Amino acid sequence: MRLSIFLFPFLISCTIITNAQEVYDVANIPADLMQKSTVVVRNEEQNLVIKSQNSAIMSYKTAITILSKNGEGNAVMSEYYDKFSSVYNLKAVMYDAKGIKIRTYKTSDFKDESITSDGTMYDDNRIKKLEFLNATYPYTIEYSYEKSYNGYISFPSWTPIGSYDCALEKSVYTLQIPKTITFKYLKSQDLKTDSAVINDKVTYKWSCQHIKSFEYEPMSTGLKAVTPWVMVSPNDFEYDNSKGNVENWKNLGSWIYQLSNTVQPLPETTKANVQRLIASTRTDREKIAVLYQYLQSNTRYVSVQLGVGGFRPITADKVAAVNYGDCKALSNYMKALLSEAGIQSNLVILGSGIPSLNTKYASFGQANHMILCVPAAKDTTWLECTSQYTPMGYIGNDNSERTVLLVTEAGGKLVNTPVYKPEDNYQNRITTVVLAPDRSADVHIKTSYSNSQYEDQLGMMLMEPTEQRKRIMKSLGIPNMEISSASFMQPDKSIPKIEEDIVLKSSQMVNQGGDKLFVTLNLLNRRESVPAKVENRKTSFSVPYGFKDTDVITYTLPQGYKVEFIPQDISVESEFGRYTAQVTLKDNTIVYTRNQTMNSKKYAPEKYKDLVDFYKKVYMADKQKAVLAKIN
Template sequence: MKYTLGLMALLFFSHANAQTNWDVANIHEALKKDATIVIRNEEQFLDIKGINAAKYDYKITATIFNKAGDDFAAMEEVYDKFSTIYNIKAVLYDATGKKIKEYKSSDIKDQSLISGFSIFEDNRLKSLKFVSNSYPYTIEYSFSQDFKGLLYFPQWRDLKDFGVSVEKSSYCIQKDKNYQMKYLSSTGLKVDSTSIGGKIRYKWESSQVPALAKEPMAIGIDNLSSWVKASPNLFEYDGSTGNFDNWNNFGQWIYKLNEGGNQLPEAFKIKIRDLTQAARTPEEKMRILYQYLQQNTRYVSVQLGIGGFRPVLAEKVATVNYGDCKGLSNFMKAMLNEVGINSHLVMIGNGKPSLNAQYSSIGQANHMILAVPIGKDTTFLECTSPYYPMGFIGYGNSNRNVLLVTEAGGKLVKTPAYNASQNYQVSKTKIKFNNENDIDVLINTSYGNSQFEDNLRKTVLEPSEQKKRALENSNIPIETFGYYKCDQKDKTKPELVEELSFKSKPLLSKGGDKYFLLLNQMNRREAVPIKIADRKTFFSVPYAYEDKDEIVFELPQGYQIDFIPKDILIESDFGIYTATFEKKDGLLIYSRTQKMNDKIYPPEKYSEYVDFYKKIVQADKQKAVITKTL
């Protein structure tokens, strides 16, 4: 599903208007501030020849100020059997704009896009890496690309990333008056629309845009950059035709791509029926077949068929035991169908925003899962993970509009949302002081849903690596290591249980005749987010979560607790924090809860967020006062 026409938008170069003096001294000082890279000039021109053909012309000139920008100093453009890239030109300039090197066609690498985890039959890459021994330097390259078939158009954005400023950037689309397409653009961006003969030309442009410094917790720069997303409606591609004018028609095209693709070998059908013959309910059958999928197949990216959008045949997956997200989801669908359970393929933007209900286009989805409606409930299956319990799809797939692919066409539905209480971490810690220097610690921690996902890799590490990480990551200083365990005890639940035992280094600090004990030994916030004056970007935590921590201190004979802090409550729009302190039966019990919301907050709320965390950091420093009575 992840298929791109290029890492950057393709640009049209007009020789008549080309800037030729790339001296860094010509860059306005405002564009140098916070900039690693300055886009000097960028032009993109898409000439749509018809329903199945187009030509791109592209040119970019950019100045790299320091080593942090070197990754940008590269051309990497993807093509396949439905496109050709030609007329590549590339030049390297020094700081004064003097030409250092003009690259030859022999300098351009042309290679297959094959990696250790992917199989690509058609996709290839033309690439060039610019190298300079001094900074700043300027790169420039251009090329043309012809397409036979148009599923989607290149997108355009003036600000490529944080730390990138723009002198000039533009995007132009030319089409026949009768050609059907659509576009979305950023708020306030004007389009220059002109008619030339039987053609319509749309143009968007931007100039003198300063760079943005990277800001903590930023969710992107869409609210600050100028951008355009464009898509065809009617299209023809690799002998297939369709209409992307709405999600229903989009789903019809995807459904037709897979017609006849979920047949299984006869011997395998018998195997499936044997596996599920003792199951009493559809849910039991689904669980058995999902476990079979996880235990007998592996994920491999496969870009086959129509632009990489047609799933590998279920019959093939049954034979080779691997597939990509499309192939594995379709294979699971075929197995369920064999035992009388209906299901639907689902197109989803993993880690992306929800599909836009008013704007259907292929670039919004990059992944496929499966939806299984049984009775009034629908179970969503992530078919690429050997570790997820049935029904858990990960926070990158949760709480977003997705496209249900049915025989009647596409239908937008919403995936399950995981709330803070479901994305939990619950720890219970016992700290027993045999004496000041002999301290036993036992920690039991459970991780649920999104926090299960974050910690899942621990379960597949070698024991030596598990021990190493436990030693490195323990908040309580370890004197002598005991043991460590982390496993998913119930495979039907997205929950990990972790256990750690060790002897601690001394925890009491002395002042005069008093001892001081830091009470939050486990999940302590020690740093306040950096203050930012005049923040520009929206921000959010990755997901809502709830951490609950309890620490029970057992002091040795001859020690008494003289003071414990008062209970703490901190409430805000961002979440809620509580800490309680209790003396009970000779024990000191500390309990802490931090529950965070996953709302998206405007820039002006950031100072409130910093203040909220200041209070948490202070609350996590609370100490008890202890005296020695013997």
């Protein structure tokens, strides 16, 4: 009898331990979720309770098994907050491969840090953070926290699959909201929405389970089209003593307009400068040009994120006094300069480097940037006010071809930014190569880059000469080369175009076999690889931007040699683009001309094989050689 009493609590203890082990034992993960995965989300619970128009509480809990070192990026807990929110009740535990607890973290283990980055002057955003460290794989981390909101402009979204190579066992997002508060949501295709009404509250629930990981796919436009997600937004909000409605884009634009439509006085000295600068101009476009150059020469970009200050620009007089501001402040300042010159303009909200605004779903979180638009009947001008180098009217590849929000007195208006066609994003290169009998060569390269390709080369123009030469040596790939001179310049500050001029010598330009020399005709702009094949591709794909490259290379034959063989002309054409390569003989030279045009649009996954085939043909064509033989 006494033995039985002694064993009873021991058996209970064993049962508890066994149950704990069963929960996070890696052996219990379904085999198909382990395949090609670096992490597995065992469980995720995100619950949001809306208390009132300006109050909400979110509770979050997750458990993630880290399978290998490649999954270490997921071994971290982080949650942002500001003066209108707080993160508390943080808990975290680590388990070994068997699901046995090996560490419980204390409150003091969590770091509380500012997230002010370089280029940010004012920022009230902070982060609660915990990095899990363990040298033995696999292991499981479990953490949870609560977050309260004292005012909000949007609700947390739900993205249970956040990266490639991540599998998921189970995730659920629950939203509880009073019936008196209206909201809207946008979700992934085929995701089921469950809802229930209990007294004066409505509960919405989205969930998913057993999702295998997705391997990284080259040129992918992202996982959003193939994974579950939900975006949620209130129609009415209160935030930082400001009320607004985002039921549609017109209303959201009205709120932004009210924030920025305060009196924007300019100092008298700045007004005088404006009048002096435009005194000799004859057209509005000339006025815009000189004032934009004035902005670039006298201000610099600094980020400001303080409550509504994340949406309300610093006033123009303050920017004039300190000569810096964030994208909102500088755009607003440029607006004030133009107004002094009698030119009307509008602030523009957009997502720089992210997809266009969803025309049917108005919400914060879809935009991260502000520029300026000067409307005109025939020639609207767009101004990127944070750059000290880009020309007037060029807003960059990340801002082009997007649906954006024009902020007007009548509210927000959806419009589209300019589209840069392949022929706008050109690279034109003329190269001369003088070959010598000892296989050395003198090379002169002159290249023009425009628009998006100008943007790619802008960093080269701004580098110190020593660093420039290092980059040139690495990028050109010409064997045994020595640079004699190199320059990068923008001849006309009003045009997005860079001129590159490089003179170099190679001590071993061509390969030799017996009495023959083998010349790889495409010296500088070769496709060096083909995108990897992907069986049963899941995601759509695209090229970063459409472009047109033209290369003309003239080879002067070395003394004592003649042309024995030149390849035939090649033409490759598909929906992705067009490629041609031609070789002609002229006097004592070989002239190689290569043209490649690529289209930029979103392609369905099943077309990827055709793209690989297209690039394979280009790859092979770029390896063509001419054969030179000694003259007897």
